[in-house]
Amino acid sequence: MGYTMIEKIFKSHLVRPNDEVKPGNIVWIKLDVRSARDFGGANVVKNFNKYCKGDKVNDASKTFFTFDCQAPANTIPYANNQQVCREFAKSQGIKVYDVNAGIGSHVLIEQGLAVPGSTTVGTDSHLNIMGAVGAFGQGMGDIDIAYAMRHGATWFEIPPSIKITINGKLKYPAGAKDLTLFVLKEFGSAGLLGASVEFYGEAVETLSLHERITLSSMATEMGAIVGLIPANDAVVDYFKQRSKAGTIDHVKTDGDAVYTKEYTLDITGLKPLAAAPPSPDNVVEVDKLKEIKVDSVFIGSCTNGRFEDIKAAADIVSGKKIKGNIMAKIVPATGEVYQRMIETGVLQTLFNAGFIIASQGCGGCASGQIGMTGKNEVQISTSNRNFDGKQGDGKTYLTSPVVAAYSALNGYISYE
């Protein structure tokens, strides 16, 4: 009997090589990347010092801090927490991707650290974004990460694997975010709970890296452990240029692998979608929301903060002005994204249209550096969560960058 993708990744990382890899079994897995953000990071250090005082981390070269939550810190507790991490990192010889780097998960991809087939853990609940490059990523709490840093391995219960084949072609103005919301609509927030999902089909295989990131980033909202997309040649080439690893492998599921469930979806004729409050799986067609006026727009996040996402918005607003008093905000995912915005003129275009451009990172979602909403405020956000109270007292609709940009121009939810 063959193995699914998650089983193959786990099999190549077993602490005990003879462990039986099948769903439900608990195995100990070696971790290629162990990371902590400024969010949770100080608690990781606290736990490390509580349980392993005086110890060295298992392998400093595989251990990283990535500051993205409050970058730079705008509260004293966060500033203190970041400093705790910096001092610990210095004493351990750990590299810190500091407040100018950007969203940690994206930085780990850009730096060629989380390569296809690898295992990455960190304190970011969207770390399963690594599924976008055919790798395993798991967000964890601070006890888990302190342990991972100390020992370089941890336990996992092997999840069941679900295969989702998505046929059809995406047609503008629908894009990867609409595809992602479509999947959320189909399965809800718990329909894939605890599963390793593998995505196949024409609609998925043709996605480029930034689009794969959008889909895999919301595996968390689908309740899945990870949403794996087998790396294509373009993804492998990306890492060949960026990774210090000798070879980059396509991890492919075995032909006779056994899935718990298999589903086939078709996105032919898909129109732009939005997740209405109060949950990411409350998905409706944008056409049904056109009466809704918009007060603020946010484009960014680990789901839609790549250069291509921001450029898509810039192309729409180029030479135009956003409507009235709408507050429109851009947060590039990383410094690399920001740099491309500068080099290509995208930054100027957005600025001229009236957008606020914030520094790279998680500022639109994490701690509300630019993201809080007031009572009755309606926000269009390209991020991944719209739970009550998460981004303030207002109402947040999750959409693609295309819908966000048109909504900023028109003053109501729209895509043309």
Next chain:
Amino acid sequence: MKDRIIRGRAVILRDGDGNIYNNIDTDQIYHNNYLAITDISLMGQYAFGNLKGHENFHKTAQKGDIIIAGRNFGAGSSRQQAVDCFTALGISLILCESIGAIYKRNAINSGFPMICCEDILKLAAAKTGVIKDGDTIEVNIETGAIQKIENGKATAIGKAAPFSNVQLDIYETGSLFSFVPPLN
């Protein structure tokens, strides 16, 4: 050895319509306003601070209470505080239909007991359920047996999925750090 039978007062998390809450996320459990706090003893006061109808949970909760909720409890972020706030209040167990993936690890790794029961929505349903708010119930984490205690008499009312070996081992010692890989 820690007690493998947990007894406590049932505290059922219902929404405004009386239905058991599903998908309670980590911002509802422990809002991101308080993430900079690292001292567990300060976390209890924020438990369910953003869950409609349960904002005063920290005042009404008693040591030993068993929280009952629906599916996907603890969806969302990786914040350990969302588990630790219940440790701070002395909650003895969370009994729910299913648990968010990261939350489940966080609970297991800190030795905080959580157990899943497929039938919990039925067992604790508003009018028809056998478990009422305030009832004394008992859960055997090794076998999964759920009992209701009335007038000193125990009645079997349902079954939860027993703890896995890892979960039991860590629960026993109270910390993942009691173990060093590779394990036998």
